[in-house]
Amino acid sequence: xxxxxxxxxxxxxxxxxxxxxxxxxxxxxxxxxxxxxxxxxxxxxxxxxxxxxxxxxxxxxxxxxxxxxxxxxxxxxxxxxxxxxxxxxxxxxxxxxxxxxxxxxxxxxxxxxxxxxxxxxxxxxxxxxxxxxxxxxxxxxxxxxxxxxxxxxxxxxxxxxxxxxxxxxxxxxxxxxxxxxxxxxxxxxxxxxxxxxxxxxxxxxxxxxxxxxxxxxxxxxxxxxxxxxxxxxxxxxxxxxxxxxxxxxxxxxxxxxxxxxxxxxxxxxxxxxxxxxxxxxxxxxxxxxxxxxxxxxxxxxxxxxxxxxxxxxxxxxxxxxxxxxxxxxxxxxxxxxxxxxxxxxxxxxxxxxxxxxxxxxxxxxxxxxxxxxxxxxxxxxxxxxxxxxxxxxxxxxxxxxxxxxxxxxxxxxxxxxxxxxxxxxxxxxxxxxxxxxxxxxxxxxxxxxxxxxxxxxxxxxxxxxxxxxxxxxxxxxxxxxxxxxxxxxxxxxxxxxxxxxxxxxxxxxxxxxxxxxxxxxxxxxxxxxxxxxxxxxxxxxxxxxxxxxxxxxx
Amino acid sequence: xxxxxxxxxxxxxxxxxxxxxxxxxxxxxxxxxxxxxxxxxxxxxxxxxxxxxxxxxxxxxxxxxxxxxxxxxxxxxxxxxxxxxxxxxxxxxxxxxxxxxxxxxxxxxxxxxxxxxxxxxxxxxxxxxxxxxxxxxxxxxxxxxxxxxxxxxxxxxxxxxxxxxxxxxxxxxxxxxxxxxxxxxxxxxxxxxxxxxxxxxxxxxxxxxxxxxxxxxxxxxxxxxxxxxxxxxxxxxxxxxxxxxxxxxxxxxxxxxxxxxxxxxxxxxxxxxxxxxxxxxxxxxx
Numbered sequence: 001x002x003x004x005x006x007x008x009x010x011x012x013x014x015x016x017x018x019x020x021x022x023x024x025x026x027x028x029x030x031x032x033x034x035x036x037x038x039x040x041x042x043x044x045x046x047x048x049x050x051x052x053x054x055x056x057x058x059x060x061x062x063x064x065x066x067x068x069x070x071x072x073x074x075x076x077x078x079x080x081x082x083x084x085x086x087x088x089x090x091x092x093x094x095x096x097x098x099x100x101x102x103x104x105x106x107x108x109x110x111x112x113x114x115x116x117x118x119x120x121x122x123x124x125x126x127x128x129x130x131x132x133x134x135x136x137x138x139x140x141x142x143x144x145x146x147x148x149x150x151x152x153x154x155x156x157x158x159x160x161x162x163x164x165x166x167x168x169x170x171x172x173x174x175x176x177x178x179x180x181x182x183x184x185x186x187x188x189x190x191x192x193x194x195x196x197x198x199x200x201x202x203x204x205x206x207x208x209x210x211x212x213x214x215x216x217x218x219x220x221x222x223x224x225x226x227x228x229x230x231x232x233x234x235x236x237x238x239x240x241x242x243x244x245x246x247x248x249x250x251x252x253x254x255x256x257x258x259x260x261x262x263x264x265x266x267x268x269x270x271x272x273x274x275x276x277x278x279x280x281x282x283x284x285x286x287x288x289x290x291x292x293x294x295x296x297x298x299x300x301x302x303x304x305x306x307x308x309x310x311x312x313x314x315x316x317x318x319x320x321x322x323x324x325x326x327x328x329x330x331x332x333x334x335x336x337x338x339x340x341x342x343x344x345x346x347x348x349x350x351x352x353x354x355x356x357x358x359x360x361x362x363x364x365x366x367x368x369x370x371x372x373x374x375x376x377x378x379x380x381x382x383x384x385x386x387x388x389x390x391x392x393x394x395x396x397x398x399x400x401x402x403x404x405x406x407x408x409x410x411x412x413x414x415x416x417x418x419x420x421x422x423x424x425x426x427x428x429x430x431x432x433x434x435x436x437x438x439x440x441x442x443x444x445x446x447x448x449x450x451x452x453x454x455x456x457x458x459x460x461x462x463x464x465x466x467x468x469x470x471x472x473x474x475x476x477x478x479x480x481x482x483x484x485x486x487x488x489x490x491x492x493x494x495x496x497x498x499x500x501x502x503x504x505x506x507x508x509x510x511x512x513x514x515x516x517x518x519x520x521x522x523x524x525x526x527x528x529x530x531x532x533x534x535x536x537x538x539x540x541x542x543x544x545x546x547x548x549x550x551x552x553x554x
Numbered sequence: 555x556x557x558x559x560x561x562x563x564x565x566x567x568x569x570x571x572x573x574x575x576x577x578x579x580x581x582x583x584x585x586x587x588x589x590x591x592x593x594x595x596x597x598x599x600x601x602x603x604x605x606x607x608x609x610x611x612x613x614x615x616x617x618x619x620x621x622x623x624x625x626x627x628x629x630x631x632x633x634x635x636x637x638x639x640x641x642x643x644x645x646x647x648x649x650x651x652x653x654x655x656x657x658x659x660x661x662x663x664x665x666x667x668x669x670x671x672x673x674x675x676x677x678x679x680x681x682x683x684x685x686x687x688x689x690x691x692x693x694x695x696x697x698x699x700x701x702x703x704x705x706x707x708x709x710x711x712x713x714x715x716x717x718x719x720x721x722x723x724x725x726x727x728x729x730x731x732x733x734x735x736x737x738x739x740x741x742x743x744x745x746x747x748x749x750x751x752x753x754x755x756x757x758x759x760x761x762x763x764x765x766x767x768x769x770x771x772x773x774x775x776x777x778x779x780x781x782x783x784x785x786x787x788x789x790x791x792x793x794x795x796x797x798x799x800x801x802x803x804x805x806x807x808x809x810x811x812x813x814x815x816x817x818x819x820x821x822x823x824x825x826x827x828x829x830x831x832x833x834x835x836x837x838x839x840x
Contacts, residue, residue: 096708
């Protein structure tokens with residue numbers, strides 16, 4: 001039997017072949033019109049729709065012009081800082097951001113906060129002259145001197161120090177560990193800013209009290225080891241000047257880890273000029289795990305040595321492989337001089353987390369043995385401070401008399417990037433000194449040392465402009481850091497120096513005791529074992545750009 | 555007139571600023587916990603339209619070097635995603651960008667199979683997913699601005715311009731500097747791409763697919779695809795012809811049946827008057 005669907009075969013409907021659907025048929029409403037939807041009609045309609053769809057699709061009906069579809073391509077829903085919205089291909093002056101290795105021990109970045117303002121690039125390439133000062137391609141390192149200035153310039157707080165506060169809390173909670181902490185000269189004049197105190201307020205006593213409340217076992221002062229550094233570095237300088245040791249002049253300071261790494265990267269040929277004396281932090285670290293451990297009869301392995309520093313580069317310095325002098329002395333090279341470095345900001349974070357009313361804490365004193373300090377040690381945190389302190393003691397060592405006229409060495413004070421002075425010292429003659437802060441100021445001096453035209457005896461370098469008081473770990477009291485903030489902190493440290501009864505490192509009683517009881521003579525055998533170090537040539541990890549400006553300007 | 559970007563991989567320091575710019579401009583989420591946008595494990599994902607991947611490799615077999623490779627859609631001159639997409643969700647614009655219209659997308663993911671560089675990604679995490687990929691910041695491009703990632707690069711790794719002039723520049727650079735690999739990735743790969751790369755380490759060592767054919771991928775199928783309308787039209791003609799043939803045959807059969815019935819009824823009008831009419835018709839047809 002042959003069937004054909006549709007109206008033409010309606011004659012077969014009576015036989016049940018294809019019964020049309022009847023709508024409204026059963027209802028008796030006389031006004032309602034019956035609508036018939038046949039299977040054929042439905043298929044026709046569907047077929048037509050499909051044909052139209054296919055035609056529109058194949059013929060390009062999706063082109064936005066036809067208006068049949070959405071005109072919006074994906075993307076573009078966000079924003080970019082206005083500096084990037086220029087037409088054409090113009091390179092924007094201030095753009096991008098600094099590279100940060102995920103394994104960087106000092107700084108890290110939260111990408112979600114970054115707004116590509118370009119401030120970190122500005123400070124890194126122009127103030128610290130690291131980024132853009134090496135040739136590309138990279139070798140096997142993202143060059144970074146760990147100074148942390150970018151953390152101070154970053155307006156959104158995307159770049160910050162690597163947060164290690166949990167490690168301190170873990171150590172405090174560990175009953176087997178004896179936690180010894182030291183605080184740097186310049187944290188005391190900045191920590192208060194995190195708690196609303198005026199910029200530059202000296203909160204030394206409150207800082208000790210806060211650390212005590214947090215649960216630290218012993219609190220020592222890095223100012224003490226600043227005096228110790230002066231003893232070692234000053235003696236070394238005298239020996240260089242008198243020709244007792246055959247290392248070249250000028251002697252360059254080595255207490256700023258950012259500067260030291262910078263020198264290792266960009267001026268490896270000048271490494272012999274660097275003083276072999278360690279920085280105050282690592283000196284005190286070594287003393288804590290030897291002298292203090294012996295005196296108080298504690299196993300050096302159980303001492304957890306923490307340093308509160310104004311500096312992110314100190315985190316890097318602490319993990320330098322050679323910083324285990326106390327370990328070598330104790331026969332276990334795995335013992336580190338410093339186990340943990342926290343910045344001033346991290347300490348503030350910790351104090352806030354613990355919930356201390358910092359401002360109203362009753363001030364406390366540092367624990368004795370490794371805490372007494374002279375005014376010379378106190379000003380270590382200021383640009384020119386190391387120089388001034390060293391000159392006071394070197395004068396005494398060379399001339400054999402107290403340096404009355406040099407107690408306020410005005411030419412090396414202040415925020416100028418390069419400061420020079422000439423001192424007349426009896427028995428020696430003129431001693432020329434220079435003070436540099438901010439690494440961009442170092443090139444002129446270093447180029448002159450390199451080509452032999454610099455006749456200084458001693459040059460102080462600080463990576464951060466203004467010295468440690470404006471270090472990369474200090475509170476962000478002004479973004480970017482301003483000279484007003486720097487000056488306030490500097491004045492606070494100088495007034496601490498003026499108020500102190502002892503202003504010369506070699507007159508510090510605890511320093512005298514430690515040399516008499518333990519170390520022997522400055523630059524002696526034991527001091528060399530514990531308080532001096534060596535440096536690493538890092539120039540193979542980058543190709544330094546040749547600085548033409550320095551040699552041209554001379 | 556087609557725009558392009560020349561990427562000089564020797565200049566990249568791995569700051570990842572381009573990935574941030576991409577996220578900011580395109581309002582993409584940070585999904586670093588499942589697919590990081592920079593570092594050694596960086597990978598393209600639905601929310602990562604561009605990534606900077608770190609490679610620690612040995613150059614000349616002895617010295618270790620670090621290289622950073624920016625990866626995003628290469629914006630082929632003859633994109634296979636465009637040819638694979640029947641919904642026209644992908645379109646190659648005059649500016650050179652291969653843009654994507656999510657409203658057109660049906661989610662078939664043919665583009666993901668078609669792409670030789672594995673660029674389009676699917677929003678597996680979303681309830682109503684679509685495909686995503688870099689669109690070369692088309693919104694900026696049509697205003698004459700460079701893509702967001704290009705504009706923020708602090709080292710000038712990427713250069714935006716006419717593809718032809720960039721190609722000339724790239725050729726000049728690699729010819730005048732012995733450090734460079736004598737190959738411009740993207741000059742011929744998959745028929746040429748809008749983004750072209752030069753490097754001082756072999757491309758296969760830094761994650762580039764160097765087995766991509768030089769021929770434009772859509773050219774493999776374009777002949778057959780062009781034949782489909784003709785093929786369809788022929789079928790329509792054939793089927794219509796069959797329809798009319800069948801219809802005509804049925805009409806003839808019907809008419810002849812009616813004719814023979816008429817004759818039978820005339821001949822047997824006396825004998826068969828009591829029989830039902832249709833039964834006789836069936837009998838006759840059978």
